[in-house]
Amino acid sequence: MVAMNLAGLDAIIFDFDGVLVESVDVKTRAFASLYEKYGATVVAQVEDYHLNNGGIARFEKFRYFQTEILGEPPLTDSEAAALADAFSALVMERVVEAPMVIGAQAFLTTAGRHLPLFVVSGTPTAELHEIIRRRQLGTVFSGIWGSPGSKAENIAELLREHGLPADCCVMIGDAIADLEGARANNVHFLGRVAETDDNLFASDITTFVDFEHLPDAWR
Secondary structure (H helix, E strand, C coil): CCCCCCCCCCCEEECCEEECCCHHHHHHHHHHHHHHHHHHHHHHHHHHHHEEEECHHHHHHHHHHHHHHHCCCCCCHHHHHHHHHHHHHHHHHHHHHHHCCCCCHHHHHHHHCCCCEEEEEEEEEHHHHHHHHHHCCCCCEEEEEEEEECHHHHHHHHHHHHHHHHHHEEECCCCHHHHHHHHHHEEEEEECCCCCCCCCCCCCCEEECCCCCCCCHHH
């Protein structure tokens, strides 16, 4: 796809954790807490998988941990729901209180004057709505999508519902799942890579550290 900038956009789609809010570490610690009874080796594997598979719904991660790391029979729906409830209890308050990514609030205010803004996240939809409401960001976004829909499915639904041309939209994300969801819908992509994180994106993907250090074309 050709390079894109703000002047040519009809809408911006954001991931939430790690893009607008510095909450990735909150969720890493929550996953570690749930699996600490299995020992340090398992915790390290859980943390590594989580950090290298951002944007994937927690239910999918729990199922992976169960079969691929613990080597146990697949989780039942009730077992997965219990883990998800425990995870939500650990993270809700901390995500609500986590700091915004530097410059994100100003960027939302400026871009929101000209364009509709959306959130597509791997967080369960009801929880995501509650977090955004409690952070007083509810009026900022024209739509909010979370799991169980995948990134690709939710972006496709967003485009259909709002009649948006894919080639005039951008997804801003911090995970390969965000990039894949954008590519599945022919939406442009801009990657956020925090200063302390490894860059998981290929060299042809434009990235930025925070919203005060956007590439010139995106200012």
